[in-house]
Amino acid sequence: MAAKTRGILHPAEQSRYVELTQHAPSAPLEAYVEHYWHVRWSVDGVYESKVLSHPNVHLASEPEGVLVYGVTRALFTRKLEGDGHVLGVKFRPGAFRYFSGAPVSTLTDRRVPAAEFFGPQADALGRAVQATADPAEAASLAEAFLLPRIPPRPDPDALRAAGLVARFTAEPALFRVSDAAATAGLSVRALQRLFSEYVGASPKWVLRRARLHEVAARADTAAAPIDWPALATELGYADQPHLIRDFTAATGHTPTRYTRP
Incomplete structure (x- = not known):
């Protein structure tokens, strides 16, 4: 593969x-x-x-x-x-x-x-x-x-957790835990309990990490300068400084510094 x-x-x-x-x-x-x-x-x-x-x-x-x-x-x-x-x-x-x-x-x-x-x-x-x-x-x-x-059959809750993580990470513009819970058909607390038990990270962290993966992927593959304000809007950030703070806290570099050779 x-x-x-x-x-x-x-x-x-x-x-x-x-x-x-x-x-x-x-x-x-x-x-x-x-x-x-x-x-x-x-x-x-x-x-x-x-x-x-x-x-x-x-x-x-x-x-x-x-x-x-x-x-x-x-x-x-x-x-x-x-x-x-x-x-x-x-x-x-x-x-x-x-x-x-x-x-x-x-x-x-x-x-x-x-x-x-x-x-x-x-x-x-x-x-x-x-x-x-x-x-x-x-x-x-x-x-x-x-x-x-492995057990004789998968745990249904484990399969549900895996499906939700896949859905959340495939939609980096999904950024509110309340929206993610509604998408899952669960209350916020039920979603948090499921992720604590089976995933090992909170729904908020999973949603945030999906956005950071997307920012890094865009930076690594960009053939032209990135429109950072537009990307911040696309990914649901309140503004460009919010994206910069989030990415810098996670990687140690601002997005523009990260893209420099």
Whole structure:
């Protein structure tokens, strides 16, 4: 499958140091896994990879071990040095609730050894992944690891949460939680409880992050200067300064500074 780079800051620059490949899950795992991702890097010195994370939990087999990453609300920064690779499982929003045994919000902004959820077999998976140089084989190892661990049928509330996140992120101009709740046919409090239990981020954060992803994507692909006031209006910001403040707080750069080579 073609690699999706939405959320990666300066993806063209990163591609000079990092090779990203993604693989779709098999049919039995489609309700749980969005895709498997594999990054391989070769860096002379240090390169900082920066990502505006999505509302997903990840299982990552890294050189240092196997970790579960909850939703990361701040800018995710990873310093890459030398050569290495990581295989990740991007779970669908809501899907990790079954494995966590607790509200997914308990994992927010945390990374936890995968053995706490999957036992010592998680460490064996990590060793097997690090022993292969083939991204497809690494994805197959993760697939074989997860298949016997999924429940007989998906949780309907997890599927509902995933569907709502997909809808909200596909409509970056949807920016009021009250409107999002009405779209979902839920009260604001019920929507907030659903997202705390299954997603690990609030509806407000998901809506805001979708807008920031859109701003970054426009900045990364623009062939001509961007009309920032028009974009602010399109995405539901009160005005251009509001967009600037939001983007700067999330990335550390103003939108115009971000677009400079």
